Amino acid sequence: MSIIDEPAIQEYHLLREQLTKLKQVVRETVNEPIHVLPFLQPGRLARVKDGETDWGWGVIVNFQKKQEKSGSDQNQGKQYIVDILLNCSPDNSGKPKPATANENPNFQVVPVLLPLMNGLSTIRVYIPKDLRDVANRQSVAKSLKEVSKRFPDGIPMLDPIEDMKIETSTFKKAIRKIESLEDKLYSTPSFKTEDLMVRYQLYCRKMAIENELKTIRKHIKNGESVILKSELKSMKRVLRRLGYASQEDIIETKGRVACEINATDAAELIITELMFSGVFNDLEIEQCASLLSCFVFQEKVDSNLRLREEIAAPYRKLQETARRIAKVAQESKINIDTEEYLQKFSPHMMEVVYSWAKGSKFSEICGMTDIFEGSIIRCMRRLEELLRQLCSAAKAIGNSELENKFAEAINKLKRDIVFAASLYL
DSSP: OOOTTHHHHHHHHHHHHHHHHHHHHHHHHHTSHHHHGGGOOTTEEEEEEETTEEEEEEEEEEEEEOOOSOOOGGGGGGGEEEEEEEEBOSOOSSSOOBOOTTSOOOEEEEEEEGGGEEEEEEEEOOOOSOTTSHHHHHHHHHHHHHHHHHOTTOOOBOOTTTTSOOOOHHHHHHHHHHHHHHHHHHHOGGGOOTTHHHHHHHHHHHHHHHHHHHHHHHHHHHHHHHHHHHHHHHHHHHHHHHTSBOTTOOBOHHHHHHHTOOSSSSOHHHHHHHHHTTTGGGSOHHHHHHHHGGGTOOOOOOSOOOOOHHHHHHHHHHHHHHHHHHHHHHHTTOOOOHHHHHTTSOOTTHHHHHHHHTTOOHHHHHTTOSSOHHHHHHHHHHHHHHHHHHHHHHHHTTOHHHHHHHHHHHHHHSOGGGGOSOSOO
16 A cells, blocks of 8 residues: 555654543543542533544533442442433434434433543533423523534633643643644644545555454464464374373383484384384395385376385385374374375385495486486485484484494495585596
8 A cells, every 4th residue: 555655644643643542541530530520510511422433512411320339449430420411313223322414403311421521611501400301402402502603613621720620740741742742733744735634544544454464463373373282282192192102291212212303204203113113123224225215205206116025015014104103193183184194205216225225336226217316316315314313213212233224224325426525526
């Protein structure tokens, strides 16, 4: 939203906001029972404003104190009700509301809470004793209309300091601040342009939209936190069922092993389950490296794949483990698609890694697949990082045999151009 000379409009908006807040402070002070009650005589003119609803001028009829068992000093004003003759809409359904300019005058006595008073006039008019008679109410309405004609510049108000004798330092400071801000508001040249109110309304609209955006973002953040909290409970339930944490949420041995593995996405549980089920113990070093390549290769390959039996069997065990974990996750109310979860562990690098660990040349393994050479090298390096983490995991549970197997797999992988410091030789 583009606004001409927006900084000036922003300053104007800030001044008006400050004035509104200060006037509210003055209004609350004036409406305190100790200050306003002596001036609520019948016939005195009073203004009423309820939020954005401005009733305009009315005539005070009477006031009374509500009978309440308890009340705090902060809400003393709400203990008083002032009966005021106001111009009401002819629509009698529901809460009274002020009449519009197109509606015929319909003056009624309306009970008003003391905090809704928005100023008292120095002028009092005569009111008949019985206002139940329509003619009597109309006569008071004519008197009010006559007063408005006599004072075209505005009905004179009671001065809070001179007339009501409110002399607290805080109140006087607020009055002086209001005078200073009003002087600045009316004397600044940039606030005297013809289209000021048009630009001001546009700026207010812009601010309203920005505030709405902030509210929506806050609701989104709160909603996400609730969703994440629910997901966190489900995740903790999975860990407890698989034995990674106790019922008291204390990390178990399997949990400590899983914490050592962070080189893969969403595979810590599967690798840990394979370790604890003894799958790696029964495999050769080359088979271990080949199987672990499924966790670090994530590119999509369209070619059909047929694996030799020595690496196809471990891959089937990987799939069985992944299905079991997915089933536990679903039972724990985690939204997971089993087939989509299995597709994360691609077997397309298994043959390549197996051959490389067996000592094949780089040119030979490149001819075995359509995967780009750069992708092969990147996968090998990520696999080496994963094997190092598995060495630490095996050491954490005291399995030196498995630790040595993973270390030997690193030695078989880390050779030739794949792990050269630079490809520009």
